[in-house]
Structures are given as structure tokens and as C-alpha cells.
Amino acid sequence: MDDTILQLNNVSTHFPIHSGFVRKRLIGTVKAVDGVTLAVRRGEVLGLVGESGCGKSTLARTIMQLVPTTGGTVVLNGKNLSDCSATEMLAVRRGMQMVFQDPYASLNPRMTVYATLAEPLLVHGVCPPEEVPARVANLMKTVGLAPRFMQKYPHEFSGGQRQRIAIARALALEPKIIIADEPVSALDVSIQAQILNLLAQLCRKMNLSLIFIAHDLSVVKHISDRVAVMYLGKIIELGPALDVIDRPRHPYTRALVSAIPTPNPDVERSRQRIVLAGDPPSPINPPAGCAFHPRCLYAQAKCKLAVPPLVADGPAREVACVRLGEI
Amino acid sequence: MPLLTVTDLRTWFHTRNGVYRAVDGISFSVERGETLGIVGESGSGKSVTCYSIMGLVPTPPGRIESGTALFDGVDLLHCSPKQARSIRGKRVAMIFQDPMTSLNPYLRISEQLIEPLLIHEKISRREALSRALAMLEEVGINDAAQRIHLYPHEFSGGMRQRVMIAMALITKPELLIADEPTTALDVTVQAQILELIKKMQRELGMAVIFITHDLGVVSGLCDRVQVMYAGRIVETADTRTLFYSPKHPYTRALQRSIPSMQDKGTELFTIPGMPPDLSKPIAGCAFAPRCEYVTARCQAEKPELGPVSATHDQACLRVQAGEL
Numbered sequence: 190m191d192d193t194i195l196q197l198n199n200v201s202t203h204f205p206i207h208s209g210f211v212r213k214r215l216i217g218t219v220k221a222v223d224g225v226t227l228a229v230r231r232g233e234v235l236g237l238v239g240e241s242g243c244g245k246s247t248l249a250r251t252i253m254q255l256v257p258t259t260g261g262t263v264v265l266n267g268k269n270l271s272d273c274s275a276t277e278m279l280a281v282r283r284g285m286q287m288v289f290q291d292p293y294a295s296l297n298p299r300m301t302v303y304a305t306l307a308e309p310l311l312v313h314g315v316c317p318p319e320e321v322p323a324r325v326a327n328l329m330k331t332v333g334l335a336p337r338f339m340q341k342y343p344h345e346f347s348g349g350q351r352q353r354i355a356i357a358r359a360l361a362l363e364p365k366i367i368i369a370d371e372p373v374s375a376l377d378v379s380i381q382a383q384i385l386n387l388l389a390q391l392c393r394k395m396n397l398s399l400i401f402i403a404h405d406l407s408v409v410k411h412i413s414d415r416v417a418v419m420y421l422g423k424i425i426e427l428g429p430a431l432d433v434i435d436r437p438r439h440p441y442t443r444a445l446v447s448a449i450p451t452p453n454p455d456v457e458r459s460r461q462r463i464v465l466a467g468d469p470p471s472p473i474n475p476p477a478g479c480a481f482h483p484r485c486l487y488a489q490a491k492c493k494l495a496v497p498p499l500v501a502d503g504p505a506r507e508v509a510c511v512r513l514g515e516i
Numbered sequence: 517m518p519l520l521t522v523t524d525l526r527t528w529f530h531t532r533n534g535v536y537r538a539v540d541g542i543s544f545s546v547e548r549g550e551t552l553g554i555v556g557e558s559g560s561g562k563s564v565t566c567y568s569i570m571g572l573v574p575t576p577p578g579r580i581e582s583g584t585a586l587f588d589g590v591d592l593l594h595c596s597p598k599q600a601r602s603i604r605g606k607r608v609a610m611i612f613q614d615p616m617t618s619l620n621p622y623l624r625i626s627e628q629l630i631e632p633l634l635i636h637e638k639i640s641r642r643e644a645l646s647r648a649l650a651m652l653e654e655v656g657i658n659d660a661a662q663r664i665h666l667y668p669h670e671f672s673g674g675m676r677q678r679v680m681i682a683m684a685l686i687t688k689p690e691l692l693i694a695d696e697p698t699t700a701l702d703v704t705v706q707a708q709i710l711e712l713i714k715k716m717q718r719e720l721g722m723a724v725i726f727i728t729h730d731l732g733v734v735s736g737l738c739d740r741v742q743v744m745y746a747g748r749i750v751e752t753a754d755t756r757t758l759f760y761s762p763k764h765p766y767t768r769a770l771q772r773s774i775p776s777m778q779d780k781g782t783e784l785f786t787i788p789g790m791p792p793d794l795s796k797p798i799a800g801c802a803f804a805p806r807c808e809y810v811t812a813r814c815q816a817e818k819p820e821l822g823p824v825s826a827t828h829d830q831a832c833l834r835v836q837a838g839e840l
Contacts, residue, residue: 240702347790377557377729382773382784389783404702407732407776411784431780448707450732452774454755457736464711465704468672 194365194398195229195252195285200261202244202251206473219472221247223422224261226499229366232396234389236413236430238406238445240469244422245402249368252400253287254278266365283313286359290371292351296343302329302354303339309361328357332387349380356387366398373408385412406449410434415505418442421472421480424499428506438508440516441481479511487516517589518545519691519723520569520608525583525593527561527568530576534795538564538578540747543821546691551717551724553738553755555731555770559791561747562727566693568593570610571600587691606636609684613696615676619668625652625679626664632687651682655712674705678712685716692717693725698733710737731774735759740827743767746792746802749821753828764830765840766803801833809834 202222207213221244229235237245250256252263254270263270265284273281289295296305306325310316316324326336332353343351352372359367369388373381389412392399403409409416409430416433418426418441426439437443447463465484470476476483478493485492491511499509510516523543529536539561546552554562567573569585569592585592587608592600609632612618620628629651630644639647645664652660655678668676677697684692694713698706710733717724726738734741735755742752743766751764762768771777772785789806792798800815801807807814811834819831834840 240704349790378731378770379557379773379787380790382775382786385775386784386786406703407774411775411778411780444704448703449776450706450710450730450736451776452731452735452759452771454735454759457732462707462711464707466708468674468705 192230193228194231194266195227195400196264197225197227197252198262198264200225200248200251200263201259202247202256203259217473220422220475221472222251225422225424226261227417227424227427229398229400231365231398232392233415234392234399234401234413236409236416237400237402237419238404238409238416239419240404240445242469242472243419244472245419246370248419249287249370249400249402252368253282253285279313283362284365286362286364286367288352288355288359288367288369288372291375292348292355293343293375295355296351298343301340301342302334305343305354306357306361309358313362315362324361328361331360331391332357333383347380348376349383352376352384353387356384356391360391360395363395364397366400368400368402370402371404372401374403374405381408388412406434406446418445421469421475423480423496423509424507425481425509426507427499428502428508432506438502438506438513439510440485440487444484444486479509487512519548519550519588521545521584521586522565522569523584523586525565525568525585526581527564527573527578528581529578531795536795537747537797538794539568540794541582542744542747542749544742544749544752546723546725548690548723549717549721550740551726551738553734553741554725554727554744555729555734555741556744557729557791559746559794560744562744563695564747565744566610566695566725566727570604570608570693572610602636605632606687607689608691608693609687609689610693610695611677611680611684611697613699615673615680615700616668618680619676621668624665624667625671629664629679629683629686632683636687648682648686651686652679655679655682655685655716656708657682673701674708677701677705677709681709681712681716685720685722688720689722691723691725693727695727696729697726699728699730706733713737731759731771732776743770746798747794748802749829749831750803751828751830752821753824753830757825757828763824763828763835763840764832765807765809765835767830769806769808801831809840 201224204219204221205215206217208216239245251258258271303325306328307321310321310324329336334353373384391397401412413430416430417424420441426433426442434446437446444463444465451457467484478495479497482488482492497509497511499507502508525539525542527539529538556562568580580593629648633639633644649660649664652664657663657678698709738755740754741758742749745766751767769787778784787806792802800817801819804810804814814833819833821829821831822836823829
């Protein structure tokens with residue numbers, strides 16, 4: 190497929206756990222990401238949802254090559270990232286950029302907005318140095334900040350404005366794909382809407398691909414074209430956003446969707462909520478078979494036997510549940 | 517008579533950069549057994565309101581400038597420390613947002629759970645422990661008998677919030693103040709905790725003040741909701757009225773900016789600008805600079821809460837004048 194910009198083939202990221210002070214022994218591994226296969230198309234917004242600890246941030250970091258992959262390949266624009274040398278990596282990184290959750294922590298407090306936005310331009314030699322100020326001013330306009338704030342420091346801005354600066358920094362290199370790791374979780378509702386609009390608008394205008402990570406399903410539903418649901422390092426459901434959230438197939442997605450409180454008192458009072466028991470299991474020692482079976486309402490003996498693969502369910506959807514046809 | 521009546525509460529913080537009017541003249545009441553939701557963005561004064569009632573405002577820089585908070589006839593803001601101690605933690609309890617930082621990491625769960633009992637009731641340690649154990653089982657902790665002797669770090673976030681709830685409810689309070697108890701938790705765990713609060717409320721018949729910024733949580737849980745903006749209440753009504761026929765422009769704008777209330781793919785409605793700087797006095801309506809219906813009068817005159825119906829009050833001059 191020509192249209193694919195990012196392809197993940199069976200990507201795994203495991204972290205070893207060592208014990209002992211002098212003699213380190215390996216006592217286990219955390220399978221943070223375990224066999225994820227995923228394709229992102231040009232101009233597409235892919236939402237990635239799951240509870241904390243399910244590996245969505247690790248997957249983002251793996252794609253960005255901020256943590257080494259244990260297995261599988263990440264292919265960006267036809268280039269396998271694990272084969273790249275350090276110099277090649279620098280060029281590859283121009284094509285993908287990241288926006289982090291906490292705009293208070295992801296901006297350097299000692300750098301002005303100008304310095305923050307000029308740095309990637311200078312490092313990558315995007316334009317001659319004399320053009321940098323004009324570029325920075327342009328970037329600031331793109332994200333809805335007045336260029337006269339150029340010489341201010343991050344602490345002089347509000348949370349929403351800081352997130353705009355972080356987005357401008359990601360856009361500086363004109364990437365093909367942006368990975369946004371919970372970009373609106375730290376913001377208030379009214380500010381959240383501004384940032385969501387900005388991201389949606391940028392994707393449309395610049396034909397950007399976006400991987401949008403969040404735990405808030407209503408936000409994901411609004412912004413994404415497709416949604417991938419993760420549980421314990423694996424993708425368990427994938428499909429068009431409206432489809433997955435309005436008609437979830439996997440029992441976990443059903444529970445997740447039913448747990449979102451809706452701002453509508455009549456609906457909220459009349460509906461039956463699926464309340465999952467317990468917490469997500471530890472990724473150090475995941476349950477045998479389907480990792481969700483200890484909390485699943487529909488679990489049977491066969492769920493404990495084998496890890497269910499992601500199988501096609503209709504033309505655009507994939508679900509990993511052995512009882513798919515039965516429930 | 518309401519269980520708690522707060523009248524004209526003002527809590528200001530005197531900082532080097534000016535006087536920060538976090539809560540600026542609010543009045544409300546809570547009936548026995550009722551659930552009141554307080555909704556607002558960060559900095560709107562919803563937490564400071566409750567900290568003032570509980571006597572948890574750091575002084576200095578904070579100072580309660582005026583107001584009374586009558587709890588069952590006792591003014592919590594002006595009574596003797598001894599009187600306050602006999603109410604706080606026994607008849608009024610509070611749970612906090614972050615269960616990671618609100619439990620003492622050096623003490624076993626058992627020690628922390630029985631502390632309110634040992635302080636407020638004449639009870640032996642052994643009896644207190646058995647009540648603590650029963651309470652832990654009540655809030656849904658499996659193997660409570662073993663787990664009661666663990667330390668907080670050995671519990672997950674949801675479990676810690678359960679412990680916090682057990683600790684708050686062990687003295688069977690008449691009023692529980694919950695300050696964003698589910699904000700730090702995952703949605704599936706949030707659903708568990710909300711169910712738990714509802715169940716405990718049914719069993720104990722207590723009143724709950726539930727602070728949150730999530731309108732979704734409020735809609736299923738609360739009997740009445742009040743919306744705060746810049747240290748003042750802008751609208752208060754029973755939950756259905758507030759959701760289905762909100763009057764104040766801020767409440768309406770807030771509702772319209774939630775993604776789940778809008779069609780997919782459309783531009784989200786946004787409130788332009790930012791909440792005002794509370795360290796500077798605000799002449800008229802605090803929401804005026806961001807309001808789409810603003811007039812010259814809004815910028816000059818401070819609006820007060822006025823009735824729309826018997827159970828519905830709001831503070832917009834133009835709505836009160838019948839213009840909106």
C-alpha cells in the first residue's frame with residue numbers, strides 16, 4: 190500500500206527486571222508492548238486508547254525510537270528504523286515528531302519560545318539562519334499564538350498556550366506524522382476543545398498523520414478516524430472510530446465504553462453500567478491465554494488456553510476475542 | 517434545616533503579587549442525605565471552598581475574610597478549635613484527589629484506618645481494628661485481613677482510593693466532602709469508585725459534596741449541581757434542569773465544549789480566552805471578557821445569584837433582565 194506512512198510489524202518492547210546489587214540476576218520481563226501490528230495511513234488520525242499501564246505511551250516511545258525495540262520492525266515511509274545509523278536517524282526524526290502530555294514539563298523553562306522553536310530549525314538546517322525568525326513567527330501564527338510573545342518564557346503562558354508551543358515545536362520540521370501522547374489530559378474542558386480543534390485543523394490542512402493517545406474515549410471518538418484499543422501491551426480491537434465506540438465488540442472495549450460517564454442525567458440514570466472488577470493485571474506476570482479473562486464477564490475455559498489473535502471482523506475491523514461470534 | 521449552610525464565604529490569599537480572591541462571596545446549603553456537585557475549571561475556587569469548611573486553608577497566606585458555615589447549628593469557621601475537632605473527621609469527612617499523596621507512606625494501612633476511631637471514640641485498639649477490617653471489606657478490598665497490615669505503596673491507585681474512602685467513612689460521618697476523588701484514576705476504576713460512593717451513601721444516609729470538573733460524573737451522581745467561575749457561583753439547579761435547560765452563558769458554553777455532546781468531525785465549540793486573573797479586582801461579571809452575549813452593563817455591574825425558578829438560581833444580568 191502506497192498510502193501507508195507508518196507500518197508496525199509485530200513490534201515488542203520488553204523491559205528486563207533485575208534483582209540483586211552486585212550480581213544482577215534477571216528475574217523477569219515487563220512486556221510493555223507485545224506483538225503490535227498496525228498501519229497508519231497518510232493524513233489519518235489514529236486514536237490509541239487503554240488504561241494506564243497498558244503500554245500506549247511505551248508504544249509511542251518505541252515508534253519514536255526513544256526506547257529500543259525488542260522485536261519486530263517499525264517502518265516509516267518505507268524505511269526500517271531499526272536498521273538506521275545514528276546519522277540516518279537524525280534525518281528520519283524530521284519525519285516524525287512528538288507532543289507530550291504535560292506542557293509544564295516538556296518545555297525547557299530557561300528557553301524562550303523563540304529559542305525553543307528555533308532549535309529544531311537550526312539543528313536540522315531546515316533554512317538559512319537569517320530566515321529563522323520569520324519561520325518561528327509563522328509557526329506561532331499557525332498554532333494561534335501572537336508572534337510578539339516570542340521572547341517570553343514558558344512560565345508566562347497558561348497550560349493551553351504551552352501546549353500550543355509544544356505543537357509548534359513538533360510542526361517546526363514539517364513532519365509527516367505526529368504522535369501526541371495525552372496532549373489534552375492536563376487541560377481544562379474549555380481549553381481542551383481549543384487544542385483538539387487546532388490538532389484536527391492542522392491535520393486537515395497539512396495532510397498530517399496523527400497518532401492520538403488518550404484515555405478519554407469521548408475525546409478520541411471526536412478526533413480520530415480509526416481507534417485502536419490496547420490492553421496489557423496488545424491491541425485487542427481496531428476499527429473506524431464511530432464503529433468501535435458506538436458498537437464495541439470486544440468485552441473489554443464494551444466495559445471501557447460503558448464506564449465513560451455521559452453528561453446527560455436521564456441516560457446516565459437509566460443505563461446499565463458494566464463495572465469491571467479489579468485492576469488491570471501486572472504486565473510482569475500476565476494471565477495465561479487472553480490477558481483480559483480474569484476480569485471478563487464472558488470468560489470460559491478456552492479463554493485461558495491461548496492468546497487470541499487479532500482477527501478481521503467485517504471489512505474494516507479487527508477484534509482479538511475467541512468468543513467473538515458467540516457474544 | 518439544612519445540614520450545612522455556607523453564607524457569604526470569602527477566602528482570599530494574600531500573596532506578594534497581590535490579593536488572590538479564590539473564593540469571593542458564595543452561599544449555598546446542603547440538605548441531609550443530598551448529593552451536591554460543585555463543578556468548575558481549575559482555579560474556580562471549588563477546592564478552596566471545601567478546604568475553608570474543613571479548616572484546611574494554609575494560613576498565611578490564606579485568610580477567611582468573611583462568612584459563616586453552619587453545620588448542624590455550629591459555625592465551623594468561628595467555633596473553638598476543640599469544637600471544630602469534635603466535628604471534623606467525625607461528622608464531616610473528606611477524601612482527596614490524589615490517593616498517592618494523601619496516605620502516609622510510613623504507616624501501615626491499619627494504623628491510618630483506626631486513627632480517627634481512636635481519636636473520636638472511646639474504643640480499644642482491638643475493637644478499632646475489627647471495625648477497620650469490616651470497613652475495608654465494605655469498600656471492596658479482597659483479603660482485607662492480610663492487606664490491612666500492608667503499606668500504602670503495596671496498593672494500586674484504585675485500592676488506595678478505596679482505603680481513603682474507608683478511612684473517611686469509618687466514623688460514619690453525616691457529610692462527606694469528595695474533592696475530585698476519581699480524577700487521577702482510569703475510567704474503569706472510576707466507575708468502581710463512583711458505584712462505591714453511591715452504595716456507601718445509601719447505607720449511611722450521608723450527604724455528599726462532590727467536587728469535579730467532569731460534567732459526565734456529575735450527571736449520574738448528584739441531586740443538585742452548582743457551577744463555579746472565578747470564585748463565585750454562577751448557576752445552581754437540580755441536575756436535570758442544569759443539564760437540560762442551563763441559563764447562564766458560562767454553563768451553556770461549558771456544555772457545548774464537551775466532545776461527547778457534539779457531532780463527530782465538527783469543529784468543537786470553544787470558549788475564547790482564559791479564566792481571569794483573580795489577583796486583580798474584577799469590576800463587572802467575571803465571565804464578561806469571554807462571553808458571547810456581553811454588553812456594557814455586564815462590564816460595570818457585578819451580578820448576584822437570582823432565582824429562575826424555585827430550585828434554579830443563576831447570576832447573569834442579561835438572563836435576569838429577560839434578554840436571553
